[in-house]
Amino acid sequence: MIRTILFDFGDVFINLNKEATQNEFIKLDVSHLTDHLDEVNTLFETGKINSKVFLNEYQNILKQETTDSIVHAWNAILLDFPQHRFNFILELHKSQNYQLILLSNTNALHIEWIQKNVHFYEAFKNCFDHFYLSHEIQLRKPNPEIYEFVLTTHNLKADEVLFIDDTKDNTDAAKALGIHVWNIAPKTEDIVDLFTIKAELF
Incomplete structure (x- = not known):
């Protein structure tokens, strides 16, 4: 029982669109998930790093992008x-x-x-x-x-x-x-x- x-x-x-975040990051010139970013994502999802550190890691790669544009891409999965x-x-x-x-x-x-x-x-x-x-x-x-x-x-x-x-x-x-x-x-x-x-x- x-x-x-x-x-x-x-x-x-x-509802989720699991491809949306990847598609948004491609627009920001991240064409694939690097091993480093995969590790960053896991650390963020398990609370080992906070939002500020997470966003800084992405900005180190996407140097021309604002925090807002990165957050928008990250949240694109959510419907x-x-x-x-x-x-x-x-x-x-x-x-x-x-x-x-x-x-x-x-x-x-x-x-x-x-x-x-x-x-x-x-x-x-x-x-x-x-x-x-x-x-x-x-x-x-x-x-x-x-x-x-x-x-x-x-x-x-x-x-x-x-x-x-x-x-x-x-x-x-x-x-x-x-x-x-x-x-x-x-x-x-x-x-x-x-x-x-x-x-x-x-």
């Missing part, structure tokens, strides 16, 4: 947050039938954008019993440590947890620990259909 539902954020609730998905999690929260936990790989600049552009963000956040962002807990999917952190912190049994994420590497890592998973396909599936698509678990 599922007692805890563990949700990703991007392409589960908020809309459909109201019906917020309504879904709000009703699920009100039902009190499950422990609800959010577990997202994200960073301070993306969250700042969401706070400014998603008017119900705080209400959304309050729907969860626990709300974990990678840059705040300094752990990142698909590393097994992040799932073990959640299981241990909340004394959860893996076979009583369902984890929903759009990235297969992330769901595979959780599945290896005995957690039930739904590798959601954002273009054809919607979180609001959870109890239909995964009916066998409930």
Whole structure:
């Protein structure tokens, strides 16, 4: 029996365009992600460096660009947050039938954008019993440590947890620990259909 539902954020609730940031950086003359920038991105997403250091690293490469143009490119991945998905999690929260936990790989600049552009963000956040962002807990999917952190912190049994994420590497890592998973396909599936698509678990 599922007692805890563990949700990703991007392409589960908020829509993403995962190619947009790369396309914007190409316009700024970064045609590919260097090993250095890949490391910088990981450090930023795990809270090991702050936004100022992150932006300085990009400006060292994009010397002619302003901070604003870099932030714009970085946040281009973020699209809309459909109201019906917020309504879904709000009703699920009100039902009190499950422990609800959010577990997202994200960073301070993306969250700042969401706070400014998603008017119900705080209400959304309050729907969860626990709300974990990678840059705040300094752990990142698909590393097994992040799932073990959640299981241990909340004394959860893996076979009583369902984890929903759009990235297969992330769901595979959780599945290896005995957690039930739904590798959601954002273009054809919607979180609001959870109890239909995964009916066998409930």
